[in-house]
Amino acid sequence: MAESGGVKMQVENVSVYYGEQVALRNVSLPIVANEILTVFGPAGGGKTSLLRTLNRLNDLNPLARVTGDVFLEGESIYSPGYPVIDLRRRVGMVFDLPVALPMSIFDNVAYGPRLMGVRDRRRLEETVERALRTAAMWDEVKDRLSTSGLGLSGGQQQRLSIARVLALQPEVILLDEPTSGLDPISTAKIEESLRELKRFYTIVISPHNVQQAARIADRAAFFLMGELVEFGTETEVFTRPRDKRTEDYITGRFG
Amino acid sequence: MNKKLRVSQTEVAERAITRGLALIAFSSLSVLALITVFILREGLPVMLNLGIGEFLTGGRWAPSANAFGIMPMILGSVYVTLGALVLGVPLGLSCAVFLVELAPRSVAAALRPAIQLLAGIPSVIYGFWGLTTLVPFIRNTLGGPGLSILAGAIILGIMILPTVIAISEDALRALPRSYKEASFSLGASHWQTIWRVLLPAARSGIVAAVVLGMGRAVGETMAVIMVLGNAVQIPDSILDPARTLTTNIGIEMAYASGDHRAALFATGIVLFLIIMILTGTANLITSRR
Numbered sequence: 001m002a003e004s005g006g007v008k009m010q011v012e013n014v015s016v017y018y019g020e021q022v023a024l025r026n027v028s029l030p031i032v033a034n035e036i037l038t039v040f041g042p043a044g045g046g047k048t049s050l051l052r053t054l055n056r057l058n059d060l061n062p063l064a065r066v067t068g069d070v071f072l073e074g075e076s077i078y079s080p081g082y083p084v085i086d087l088r089r090r091v092g093m094v095f096d097l098p099v100a101l102p103m104s105i106f107d108n109v110a111y112g113p114r115l116m117g118v119r120d121r122r123r124l125e126e127t128v129e130r131a132l133r134t135a136a137m138w139d140e141v142k143d144r145l146s147t148s149g150l151g152l153s154g155g156q157q158q159r160l161s162i163a164r165v166l167a168l169q170p171e172v173i174l175l176d177e178p179t180s181g182l183d184p185i186s187t188a189k190i191e192e193s194l195r196e197l198k199r200f201y202t203i204v205i206s207p208h209n210v211q212q213a214a215r216i217a218d219r220a221a222f223f224l225m226g227e228l229v230e231f232g233t234e235t236e237v238f239t240r241p242r243d244k245r246t247e248d249y250i251t252g253r254f255g
Numbered sequence: 256m257n258k259k260l261r262v263s264q265t266e267v268a269e270r271a272i273t274r275g276l277a278l279i280a281f282s283s284l285s286v287l288a289l290i291t292v293f294i295l296r297e298g299l300p301v302m303l304n305l306g307i308g309e310f311l312t313g314g315r316w317a318p319s320a321n322a323f324g325i326m327p328m329i330l331g332s333v334y335v336t337l338g339a340l341v342l343g344v345p346l347g348l349s350c351a352v353f354l355v356e357l358a359p360r361s362v363a364a365a366l367r368p369a370i371q372l373l374a375g376i377p378s379v380i381y382g383f384w385g386l387t388t389l390v391p392f393i394r395n396t397l398g399g400p401g402l403s404i405l406a407g408a409i410i411l412g413i414m415i416l417p418t419v420i421a422i423s424e425d426a427l428r429a430l431p432r433s434y435k436e437a438s439f440s441l442g443a444s445h446w447q448t449i450w451r452v453l454l455p456a457a458r459s460g461i462v463a464a465v466v467l468g469m470g471r472a473v474g475e476t477m478a479v480i481m482v483l484g485n486a487v488q489i490p491d492s493i494l495d496p497a498r499t500l501t502t503n504i505g506i507e508m509a510y511a512s513g514d515h516r517a518a519l520f521a522t523g524i525v526l527f528l529i530i531m532i533l534t535g536t537a538n539l540i541t542s543r544r
Contacts, residue, residue, distance in 0.1 A: 111443075
């Protein structure tokens with residue numbers, strides 16, 4: 001485990017192409033352990049591409065091509081033979097649209113641990129409870145763990161997705177606009193749990209608006225049309241941005 | 256004024272076309288109704304005369320002696336159909352999974368029309384192939400007459416493949432991409448994702464595929480006549496010949512008369528009910544999705 005304040009992941013000269021289209025252009029930035037990095041900017045800026053590069057989910061898209069390199073604790077995750085399945089356990093991902101897998105709430109959360117070979121019922125129960133508590137939804141669902149995850153509300157499904165990732169005890173959690181489809185109350189609940197979570201995890205989140213980015217960020221990266229325009233601490237980026245475009249965006253002049 | 260007139264003309268045409276199409280649609284339904292009435296009228300009296308229980312459970316079919324029990328045929332249909340499912344469903348499902356999840360685009364593009372072609376081969380050709388190749392093969396390697404439940408099950412297993420593949424492929428393809436991504440991002444391998452998420456999620460569509468494949472197997476006649484041996488007996492082994500409900504009608508209708516003919520219609524009623532139940536079940540499953 002990287003120390004608090006140490007570099008957990010390092011992005012080096014990463015470009016992402018989808019066919020002929022450039023989604024991300026030569027991006028380098030560090031991801032600091034036990035911090036929340038917010039990756040923000042207008043749609044099509046390359047935020048999702050960056051997140052999908054960090055756990056190699058782009059591998060699933062036959063059109064996607066990634067150049068450059070990403071290091072997890074100093075080790076290149078794009079080196080040949082790197083254990084991708086292991087990587088995805090260490091670097092978990094929560095998507096913009098809540099995804100409850102078509103199975104019970106319990107099985108949703110136990111899915112990852114079971115894949116890792118955990119069979120012991122009591123251990124699974126403990127893991128599920130801990131994950132659901134951390135995602136701030138244990139009290140809501142503890143009496144209906146065996147009902148289908150599809151019956152939950154959008155906000156609950158999203159927290160279920162977070163719990164599912166937490167159950168894997170990853171090191172880094174990627175969240176791609178996790179609150180984009182949610183009401184303000186659910187959003188607040190999720191933001192609150194993120195602030196709790198960073199004590200144990202490193203978090204990279206693409207927030208769904210600037211206000212959210214400013215609220216939860218320790219560090220922030222502003223992306224515009226595939227380019228990393230500005231990167232720095234929350235204060236640096238949101239109160240005295242160096243680049244005119246960043247300032248225009250956060251003051252709402254465009255976007 | 257002129258404009259208004261034109262609008263109402265369009266409306267009249269519109270209404271006429273709607274009515275016309277509705278009439279045509281309902282006429283196909285009326286064909287179904289006519290067939291139902293017809294086979295019920297022809298077959299029901301003899302069924303009631305003999306007693307429905309006697310007709311369904313009787314083990315002896317001897318038209319010359321006025322003995323009409325269709326138990327051997329019911330069992331023949333059940334055995335051959337189950338055999339076809341045992342062979343065809345795993346094969347078809349694997350094929351669908353391969354097409355949707357694993358095959359490179361070019362391979363899938365080549366495979367899919369080939370499978371559709373499988374559905375277009377006339378059943379008599381399947382029967383012909385079975386008779387000249389499969390039946391001697393079974394006779395020489397496994398013994399028995401060759402004309403057997405096993406031969407019928409293999410032929411039908413192949414014949415239901417296009418149905419099973421097409422419907423389960425649709426079911427798998429209809430799943431949201433997010434299931435797959437979520438599963439992968441939780442550290443699942445491709446196979447784990449298929450086995451633990453995709454197949455269970457597509458369950459209702461797959462069940463519908465099985466039920467419709469079953470319907471196809473129960474209803475098939477020509478290919479089965481040619482490879483099954485058609486003996487009226489309750490079979491002891493999959494190497495024994497047998498007769499199904501469909502082949503019973505197909506073989507004897509040409510020369511039957513009187514009660515014998517009516518009993519064949521009664522066989523048709525039973526077949527009709529089985530197919531209706533299967534199709535209804537499939538519809539129920541898919542609509543509940």
